[in-house]
Amino acid sequence: MTDASLNASETGLGEYDAGFGDYFALLKPRVMSLVVFTAFVGLVAAPGGVHPVVGFAAILFIAVGGGASGALNMWWDADIDRVMKRTANRPIPAGRITESEAFAFGIALAGISVVMLGLAANLVAAGLLAFTIFFYVVVYSMWLKRWTPQNIVIGGAAGAFPPMIGWAVVTGGIxxxxxxxxxxxxxxxxxxxxxxxxxxxxxxxxxxxxxxxxxxxxxxxxxxxxxxxxxxxxxxxxxxxxxxxxxxxxxxxxxxxxxxxxxxxxxxxxxxxxxxxxxxxxxxxxxxxxxxxxxxxxxxxxxxxxxxxxxxxxx
Structure with a gap:
């Protein structure tokens, strides 16, 4: 990564024009795939079932919520992503997307996903999704990750909620x-x-x-x-x-x-x-x-x- 791209990402002036692939990378698609799969299993395994259109919409908005968490995590962790080999080529440290753009993108997706899941399914599922996003971004990323070696123990709860959300889409409960x-x-x-x-x-x-x-x-x-x-x-x-x-x-x-x-x-x-x-x-x-x-x-x-x-x- 060049000094120019580093300065660009820190000052909010992107060196490159971000493409669709850069914004998609912000969503952490590999993590999102696990979110979608476990939420889908929770939905299918729950007693009663839902209309396929409702089920599809619910999984879509759960995926969007998971992507929002990923984008906000990359926004917050941009400083350490720049010095880790595994993450140095992510869109923000590579200078393809600015931190402010990632933050706005993540907040927008978070709001859309929670509201739309509430409308498509129920308030319990939407509340669990909102709490999951909050837990991953605030409790894990902002607090635990840089404070305690138990970060992944407690923070792992964020990735464990999707099947509960899928279950709640069908049953409205836990x-x-x-x-x-x-x-x-x-x-x-x-x-x-x-x-x-x-x-x-x-x-x-x-x-x-x-x-x-x-x-x-x-x-x-x-x-x-x-x-x-x-x-x-x-x-x-x-x-x-x-x-x-x-x-x-x-x-x-x-x-x-x-x-x-x-x-x-x-x-x-x-x-x-x-x-x-x-x-x-x-x-x-x-x-x-x-x-x-x-x-x-x-x-x-x-x-x-x-x-x-x-x-x-x-x-």
Missing amino acids: APESVLMFLLIFMWTPPHFWALALFMKSDYETAGVPMLTVTHGRKSTRKHILVYTVLLTPVALALGFTSIGGPIYLVVAVLLNLAFLKGAWDIWRRDETMAQADAYRTEKRVFALSLFYLFGHFLAILAQAMLAPYGFGGW
């Missing part, structure tokens, strides 16, 4: 099933991100972000990964004994949790003298497995819901 879906993502988030932090430690050190790897070291982080993975397992299995669980989900959950526990064990027990390349290979493998882990659980919930009319549903 139920044990939606809370367990929330807890599944909430408990999964720390080992998922700490596995990433183990091989991205230098980025967080450079940016001054108190990630657990920076404040407590790699050995403590690996121990935390194992502990949280152990605590995650009963939450994942408990879902199998609710109205949205069933034999398909339980089989998938048992296999995935055994694999994830094995990965966490491999990270915890590895030799400190292991070559860095070999260590990173283990940590990257577990990080990749963690992505498949969450996708697999929600895909199993979706399969149970869609097969229910054919006699293969839950209990």
